[in-house]
Amino acid sequence: MKSLIQSLSLHHGYLAGFLSCAGLLGAAYYFEYVLFLEPCPLCMLQRLATLFVGIGFLAAFFSRPRQGNPASWGLKLALLFTLASALLGVWAADHQLWLQSLPKEEVPACGPSFDYMLETLPLTELLKVMLHGDGNCAEITWTFLGKSMPWWTLLCFLGYASAATFALVKVSVKRAH
Template sequence: MLFNTTRQTNLMIFLGCCGLMATGYFMQFQLGLEPCPLCITQRVFIVLAGAWGLLAFIHNPKALGARIYGCLVAVSALIGSGFSMRQLYLQSLPADMAPACGPPLAYMLETFPFMKALEVMLKGDGNCAEVVWTFMGVSIPGWTLVAFVGLVAFGIWQVLRQPNNAAI
């Protein structure tokens, strides 16, 4: 059975995050959708949650370690979901209330001090308020939020479950 052991679940967390990143890169490079600062921030937390899943898969810890990795996955996904919700909020604003669009992220990183560029990246700008793609009426950050909720659920499940795989 799939997800029978904590190790299998951690592998699925990692592979799921790989799938999310592949989808993001497909949208960027094949569909020509340029990621906004909040999109990039969400990608960072997808990668972080996936990295915890991969480390847990490789490490294959006993009960306490599995719970710690589960917490790390859940917290990473929870923080990422906050950025998804921020972008959904920006997308829900009327056009005249949305923040102004900023320069591209590469330009900001080259020109502004790092902390200023990071602040813009975390808060988002007018580019983040634009809905450029939807599926079943839900925009990209909406689907990303769904993925983060799933990752939080898997992380919490890893914390609460009784591991049945003793590390060798």
């Protein structure tokens, strides 16, 4: 077991990050299409951030340096993109948790479904709603171990941000030596 762990590299971590993002997106679609839980605007923003994190990890996977070569700028850019996407996810999940913690009288009004907004609103208005959220974002429709979905996605995004930061530091230190 120890030799297996020692044989793992950042390269394997990039692939694991990509696969975990694919799993999270699969779970999101399961919640939507099998359990019929309608995603709110902040949920959709978290999905987008998850997609971007996955793309960043996949780009890092394919940009890895070959044996003995220093890290490329492409790898560093992929990791920076991954970090920025994870931080967007942290913000969106935290904002949704804040909305869920508001007293009922302070929760913003509920808006139309995301599909309806996607079809009718201009992109700038849709982005504004996605960033601010609405009353639908304050509803808690699913929990696991007493925690709502944005709490769990916040943990995932914090993990992704930590992994991207660790990888950035590690590939930068390798280059310095």
